[in-house]
Amino acid sequence: MNITHLEHAVVTLIVQALFGLAFGNWFIGGVMACCxxxxxxxxxxxxxxxxxxxxxRRANMPWWGGFDPKAWHMDGLLDWVIPIVVAIVLYVVSLVIGA
Structure with missing residues (x-):
């Protein structure tokens, strides 16, 4: 784990909290940040x-090039998986406390 995973999680929480507090929709803020x-x-x-x-050359890439597992590494996966987990946790907390 490196610092970018933490940074992505913090930004996700901020965006989710802004939407949750401003519009009462904790779900959409988390979805937007995670997407x-x-x-x-x-x-x-x-x-x-x-x-x-x-x-x-990008022209040489097939449509599935970005989905090829050989183009991914654990760091890249964690850069979006960790914010998803954090957003789910905050969403569940918001449901429990009734925010």
């Missing part, structure tokens, strides 16, 4: 695929 991290990490996986298998 941001998932999209970001997917784009980085596409870039890794192009660098490794596409001779540096």
């Amino acid at each position: 941001w991290w998932m999209g970001r990490e997917h784009a980085q996986a596409e870039d890794r695929w192009v660098g490794r298998f596409g001779q540096g």
Whole structure:
């Protein structure tokens, strides 16, 4: 685990809390933040695929290039999995306390 995982989790909590407190919808704030991290990490996986298998040209990448497990690593996975777990925990807490 590195500092980016913690940073992503904190930003997710902030976005989720802002939406939860402002609009009373704790779910959508968490979903928005988590989708941001998932999209970001997917784009980085596409870039890794192009660098490794596409001779540096995006045009050489098939549609599934960003989903290729060879383009992913544990750090990239944790960059979006940890914010999802944190957002779920905050959402459940918000349901329990009735916020």
